[in-house]
Amino acid sequence: xxxxxxxxxxxxRRCAGALRTLSHPERLRIVEELEKAPLSVAELTARLRRxxxxxxxxxxxxxxxxxxxxxxxxxxxxxxxxxxxCLTILGCIRSHFSN
Amino acid sequence: xxxxxxxxxxxxRRCAGALRTLSHPERLRIVEELEKAPLSVAELTARLRRxxxxxxxxxxxxxxxxxxxxxxxxxxxxxxxxxxxCLTILGCIRSHFSN
DNA sequence: TTGACATATTCAAAAAATTGAATGTTTAAA
DNA sequence: TTTAAACATTCAATTTTTTGAATATGTCAA
Numbered sequence: 001x002x003x004x005x006x007x008x009x010x011x012x013r014r015c016a017g018a019l020r021t022l023s024h025p026e027r028l029r030i031v032e033e034l035e036k037a038p039l040s041v042a043e044l045t046a047r048l049r050r051x052x053x054x055x056x057x058x059x060x061x062x063x064x065x066x067x068x069x070x071x072x073x074x075x076x077x078x079x080x081x082x083x084x085x086c087l088t089i090l091g092c093i094r095s096h097f098s099n
Numbered sequence: 100x101x102x103x104x105x106x107x108x109x110x111x112r113r114c115a116g117a118l119r120t121l122s123h124p125e126r127l128r129i130v131e132e133l134e135k136a137p138l139s140v141a142e143l144t145a146r147l148r149r150x151x152x153x154x155x156x157x158x159x160x161x162x163x164x165x166x167x168x169x170x171x172x173x174x175x176x177x178x179x180x181x182x183x184x185c186l187t188i189l190g191c192i193r194s195h196f197s198n
Numbered sequence: 199t200t201g202a203c204a205t206a207t208t209c210a211a212a213a214a215a216t217t218g219a220a221t222g223t224t225t226a227a228a
Numbered sequence: 229t230t231t232a233a234a235c236a237t238t239c240a241a242t243t244t245t246t247t248g249a250a251t252a253t254g255t256c257a258a
Contacts, residue, residue, distance in 0.1 A: 025111040029105070
């Protein structure tokens with residue numbers, strides 16, 4: 001058990017940024033889908049029933065923060081969760097904020 | 100281990116809202132301070148070195164989402180963490196996003 | 199009461215996030 | 229090559245968030 005030193009401002013900003021990146025219903029949903037299995041943009045677009053551009057923008061943002069990663073095969077991009085913290089936070093949400 | 104049912108849209112929005120409420124460096128810092136012990140607005144203002152109004156606004160927002168609670172004694176208000184999820188997420192951040 | 203202190207609220211300006219349409223890029227198939 | 233499919237990017241309009249100054253409210257002490 002560590003001493004719970006205060007996080008330094010730089011780290012604090014990065015952490016807040018990660019939380020903010022996750023703090024959108026559609027992005028949360030994306031992580032939820034990708035937790036089960038990697039999916040292409042088209043598959044995610046179908047599941048979320050949102051415009052492709054919107055889904056792509058969400059994916060870009062999640063990827064920019066290192067939360068997702070993409071593997072391209074031919075002309076499709078397969079996204080997957082790339083940061084374990086993502087799933088931990090999702091689990092935390094499920095157990096603490098679900099109802 | 101549950102079946103990881105997809106969160107319904109309403110819950111998803113609430114969860115995203117909670118994350119967003121936490122996704123600000125100063126608000127994260129507030130939770131961090133209050134994790135150790137309850138504090139008054141003045142004490143928090145001193146620790147954060149931010150204008151009182153700003154701290155108060157952050158507190159109001161955290162309280163509105165049920166993450167903090169306030170107990171008033173005379174003319175001071177003592178804030179404390181009121182939602183366990185808060186601390187779980189803080190712990191998650193420490194272990195996954197700290198460096 | 200009056201005055202000072204602690205906290206909360208309002209307000210307007212500035213900054214950031216969200217949205218979808220339009221368009222660009224890359225790759226595979228014809 | 230052309231064409232189309234899959235994804236990414238740009239853009240401008242809209243909405244939301246953030247900020248601090250100003251001010252309001254409530255409470256204690258004199």
